[in-house]
Amino acid sequence: MPDIDAFTEGLKEYLDDQAVNLVRQAYICAEKAHEGQFRRSGEPYIIHPLAVAKILAGLRMDPQTLMAALLHDVIEDTDVAKEELAAQFGDVVAELVDGVSKLTQIEFKSKAEAQAENFRKMTLAMAKDIRVILVKLADRLHNMRTLGPLHPEKRRRIATETLDIYAPIANRLGINSIRIELEDLGFAALYPMRAKYIRKAVQNLRGNHQEIIGEIKRRLEEKLSQRDLEGVIIGREKHLNSIYQKMKYKHKSFHEIMDVYAFRIVTDSEDSCYRILGAVHSLYKPLPGRFKDYIAMPKANGYQSLHTTLFGMHVNIEIQIRTSEMEALANNGIAAHWLYKSSSPDVAAASQVRVDRWVKGLMEMRDRADDSMEFIEDVKIDLFPDEIYVFTPKGKILELPAGATPVDFAYSIHTDVGNACVACRVNKVLSPLSVPLQSGQTIEIVTAPGAKPSMSWLNFVVTGKAKSGIRHFLKEQKQSESSELGRLLLKKSLNSFGKTLSDIPEERIKRVVQHNKVGSFDDILEEIGLGSRMSYIVARQLVPVEGDEEELEILQSDDSENALTIKGAEGLLVSYAHCCKPIPGDPIVGIMGSGSGMTIHAESCTKLSSKGRKQQDGKEQGGWVTLDWAKDITDEFSVELKIGLERHRGIIAEIASAVTLADGNIEKINVEEQNAQLSVISLVVHVQGRRHLARLMRRIRNMKAVISISRVKN
Structure with a gap:
């Protein structure tokens, strides 16, 4: 077992002998379980879980995570049960392995839906133990490194999912080392030719830039030495995906991107970071607006660093300054939590x-x-x-x-x-x-x-x-309003039978619910309010004809003398028709739309003939509801007016003034026709009812320039 020997020997750098032995036992268990299984490349399957564990060991993860990594495919791909793992390695390791196993693909209508549902399950696993997603990220990274033998279409699908979901999660958890490699591998799998050309161009430029890079680094070291400041200066490589994204979305040429020289300075303390910042600003001029203090204000993933861009040696120089702890957090993110758990609990807790x-x-x-x-x-x-x-x-x-x-x-x-x-x-x-x-x-x-x-x-x-908060509230509000509207409509229909809802026995209500195949009576009320179920039919089911206990599916008019009262502010489920713009005082009816609630029309609306009552099997279908306005409505309603007038300077301002004096509000004003002498104006105003409208129209009609004024109803 040369691979496992080398692996466990490396673990001794940060784990004790007992922990290393547990990891070795997990490997032996996994090797035995996967015996006879091979990857598509022809290699023994155990190569994969070992590689995943090596990636996590590079992040210095705890022994339980390494054991889960070695065993992560055992439950899914072999006969070993979760209970066996729990008995041998403990409940935590078994739960981690089970969590990773549950993130496997299941059948859905579409690949997009499968990806979405998997991510939904992933959040549940993350909530239980964040280490589940760390094992999954390492698993995905090794799969990306070994995409070669797969079919091109599958390669592209996995690469797209990696760039859409896994690389951003690695970024959100602050694991920069995994995020960068996932992005570059995903980019190379999706756009192999583009990746090849950019890689070659970077290699060609690297030789030409060595002299400038060396000179900038020498001057920075000299400046730090003068000020007696400790700091390791590292040249930063630009990554393929990063270069491509800047070229694509920032519309920059390859040479514009590569002409910026990037360095990182790693020092011993936060205080030294700010002192080094002062030193580099004294060496080269800082560019305005390019300084960011992520030490005082860390990013959401915990990333901390000082960023500044300088101009010197005729080029732009990007510099990041951070402590060694910040460097480890930048590369390992949440994984550093376990590394610093004992040595630096504050860093781990944050x-x-x-x-x-x-x-x-x-x-x-x-x-x-x-x-x-x-x-x-x-x-x-x-x-x-x-x-x-x-x-x-x-x-x-x-x-x-x-x-x-x-x-x-x-x-x-x-x-x-x-x-x-x-x-x-x-x-x-x-x-x-x-x-x-x-x-x-x-x-x-x-x-x-x-x-x-x-x-x-x-x-x-x-x-x-x-x-999600707004959608959730509106959905709840819509359900509440549709239920209330459905109750009012059902009450009105029951009145026509001389009954109220309290008269109906509970047993009868249960039978109607079962007959309609819904979860509860509230669901029926909601469907009535939304217009997808007729209140008359439900009332007929609740009040059977004497001697006939069966629910009869008879369609009849939902009209009766007991009209519903409209108060003006009914909410999401009641809307006012744009065609006839009804206002308080107009005779009105409600049209029930399937799933959309009620739309209120004026009785005289020309669209009622097609939307209202329809003939079906010789009977009228109740597509509408008789309505009355409540008294003392204070809401405002839109009304469209057409005004013919003589043209003269300032006439629009005079009309606006007349509307204001009549306590109206103008929503929209538009000149529809005009010649040298006459204009026709379309005016949409807000009024409280017919009396208010009459007062407003009278004030406009009394203007000398006005020839005609009429309300537009359709």
Whole structure:
């Protein structure tokens, strides 16, 4: 066993003998279980789990993770059961192996849906133990390194999934070493020719740049020595995928990207980082707006460093300055948590808190999403943040993606704050909720009891948490409103039988629920409110004809003398028709749409003939509901007016003034026709009812220039 001998010998650098022996036992168990199994390349299968364990050993992971890596395919691909692993290696290792096994592919309608559902399961596994995803990342990295023997289409699918999901997760967990390799391997698998040309161009340039790189490094070392500062200077390589993405999305040429020289300075303390920053700024001129302090304000994945760009030697020089601990965290991210658990508990705790917060946010989005596809779209937003940093009024720093708005900020504090948000102050100045935020701003959210999210917020929010929070609230609100509307419609239909809902025996309600094959009576009410089930039929089922206990599927008119009352602000399930724009005082009817609730039309609307009652088997189908307006409605309604008038200077301003004097609001004004003497104007105004409209039209009609005025109903 030469491979395992070399591997376990390397583990002795950071693990004790007992831990190394446990890892060896796990290898022996895995080798025995996979005996006779081979990879597509023809190699023994045990090569793969050993390689996965080696990747994790490179991150200095704990022995339980290494054991799980060696055994990660045992439950799935062999006869060994979870209970056997638990008996031999303990419950933690068995749970880790089981968690990784559950992330395997299952059959779905589409590959996209399979990917989405797998990611949904992954969040559940991560919530139980983040090490599950670390084993999965190492597993994916070795699979990417050995893609060669696979069919080209499968190679492309795996590479796409890697770039879409696994590389961003590695980035979010701060594991830079794995993230960079996953990106470069994914890029090379998707675009082999592009990767080949860029790699060759980089190699050709590297020789030409050695002299400049050497000179810059020598001057930096000299400057640090003058100031008596400790620091190791490392030249940073540019990665293939990074070069390609900058060429593609930033529209830069290859030479523009490669003419920037990048260095990293690793030092002993945070204080030395800032002193080195002063030293390099005294050597070369810093470029304005290019300095970032990620030490004071770490990235969401825990990354810390000082970034600055200098101009010297006729080239741009990018420099990152960080401590050795920050360097380990930058490369190993959450994996460094186990490395620093005993030696530096503060670093470990900070790393764990960030990951816990992210995973908790994922779980919230997962619970709220209607399906896996919606969930993964929301999560992808959060996996690709270009960060901005803003402050709460108490000075706490929050990181948000670029383009985030005050509503995103509100939801990042808490879902309840987002739901109740009505206004905001940016740097103590009242600002729109849709304004994109900038780094350094202080944001204060104004909330109000009973406030609700608006559907229009979905047009400008950018974070997954805000999108899922708004969708979830609107879905709950729609269900509540449809249930209430369904109850009103059913009550009206039962009245025509001389019954109320309280008169119906519980047993009868249960029979109707079973007959309609729904989960509960509330589901029936929701469907009635949405217009996908007729209230008359349900009422007929609840009140059977004497001597006939069967539910009769008879379609009859849902019209009766007992009209529903419309109050003006019914919510998501009741809308007003744009064709006839009904207002309080107009005779109205409601048209039930399948799944969309009720649309209110004026009784005189020409569209009613096609949308209202339809003949079916010689009987009228109840497609509409008789409605009445409530008294004392204070809401405003849109009305369109057509005005013919003589042209003269300032006439539009005079009409606007007349509308204002009549307590109306103009929504839209448009000149439809005009010649030298006459104009026809279309005016959309907000009024509270027919009386208010009559008063407004009278005031406009009394203007000298007005020839005619009429309300547009269709």
